[in-house]
Amino acid sequence: MRVDLAYEHSVRAAAMVFVRSLAAAGGGTVTRGQLQQFAYLGEPIKLLDTGRGIRNPRQLVATLTILTSAGSRYDDTPGPEGLLRYAIRDGELGQGDNRKLRAAFELALPIIWFHGVRDGVFVPLMPVFLAAEEAATKRYVVALDEDQLLMAPQLLTSSPIEGALGQALAQRRYVERMSRQRLHQPVFRAGVLLAYRTRCAVCSLTHGGLLDAAHITEDAADGGDPVTSNGLALCKIHHAAYDQDILGISPERVVHINRDVLEERDGPMLQHGLQEFHGTALRVIPERRAEQPDPDRLAQRFARFRNAS
Ligand SMILES: [Zn+2]
Structure with missing residues (x-):
């Protein structure tokens, strides 16, 4: 042929x-x-x-x-x-x-x-x-x-x-x-954004171009296990705050803001973007249980946040 x-x-x-x-x-x-x-x-x-x-x-x-x-x-x-x-x-x-x-x-x-x-x-x-x-x-x-x-x-x-x-x-x-x-x-990003219906878990922002799939536990060697239960859909600001331990998420899915940052006086971005979320529950959670954030991973990560604040 x-x-x-x-x-x-x-x-x-x-x-x-x-x-x-x-x-x-x-x-x-x-x-x-x-x-x-x-x-x-x-x-x-x-x-x-x-x-x-x-x-x-x-x-x-x-x-x-x-x-x-x-x-x-x-x-x-x-x-x-x-x-x-x-x-x-x-x-x-x-x-x-x-x-x-x-x-x-x-x-x-x-x-x-x-x-x-x-x-x-x-x-x-x-x-x-x-x-x-x-x-x-x-x-x-x-x-x-x-x-x-x-x-x-x-x-x-x-x-x-x-x-x-x-x-x-x-x-x-x-x-x-x-x-x-x-x-x-x-594949990780697509799975996480779908699970969170293209919304930030913390503030429910829906603008896809400003959303990331963040890892809850990050293995330095391999970049983190790419399963949806090790992910959170977060907007750019909340992703950066999470990575820098300015924002923590407890295993009960409650948002915590670093104490020093809570006391800072700055402007509307700090106030509305971070401080006002202190003590609030995550606004978006995947419907499927298997895609929801793994409590053990959240606990491990939250301990790091506690140590830093
Ligand atoms: Zn957000």
């Missing part, structure tokens, strides 16, 4: 422009409904398949998008070298629906990876590449950019040569940092 690589790349580039503009307008997320609106040169091409983890448009020789649902039971955990994995959902590698997945791997074609944060709501990651096949676990090694694609063969051949251990560790740290920035942080 002759492969029209120019066409394969053009459709992918157009799909990525389309998805990027949706994500930019949607605070980093796209919905299933929006993704059904894509067309290339007037021809509709669906970007998601119902009930399948991969999307293989008939017009293309290779898979266009892959999907990891929210709370997925599939084994997508990274390998020992830090590169991400995508496990096939059904069948065998290179067979049936998975033939086009293998083609995307063999032709090193860019694909879009959708990560579910809710039913029908996704954080897109693109372009990604399938860097290697793992037959035993029916998984693909996923490269998050062309650099990782080029580095992958070297990263995947274990046992670094003598004297190169330092280099191998540095590469692994680089790969992990990249996964954090490109995947875990955007």
Whole structure:
């Protein structure tokens, strides 16, 4: 079969422009409904398949998008070298629906990876590449950019040569940092903002551009466990105040303001923005219990605030 690589790349580039503009307008997320609106040169091409983890448009020789649902039971955990994995959902590698997945791997074609944060709501990651096949676990090694694609063969051949251990560790740290920035942080942010209905937990500000997903407990080494129950949606001022222990949140979800700051006299921002929240309950709490702030994490963090004030 002759492969029209120019066409394969053009459709992918157009799909990525389309998805990027949706994500930019949607605070980093796209919905299933929006993704059904894509067309290339007037021809509709669906970007998601119902009930399948991969999307293989008939017009293309290779898979266009892959999907990891929210709370997925599939084994997508990274390998020992830090590169991400995508496990096939059904069948065998290179067979049936998975033939086009293998083609995307063999032709090193860019694909879009959708990560579910809710039913029908996704954080897109693109372009990604399938860097290697793992037959035993029916998984693909996923490269998050062309650099990782080029580095992958070297990263995947274990046992670094003598004297190169330092280099191998540095590469692994680089790969992990990249996964954090490109995947875990955007998925964490989207999950937290959705759970808090795009409002600051302290003051209920709704302006998405002024909201952050703050970590309750921050592990200096890995930037904090990226689960929603370790998050709080906070506006910029309350996030900064929380990080500097000017504002604390007790395990009972009550806001405390540092004693020195309570006694300061400044202006309306200090008064209305911070002092007046002292002793008030959090105004926004996620509806789902599993997404609510973890009391143990709040307690641990609140002890730090107590020590500082
Ligand atoms: Zn706020």
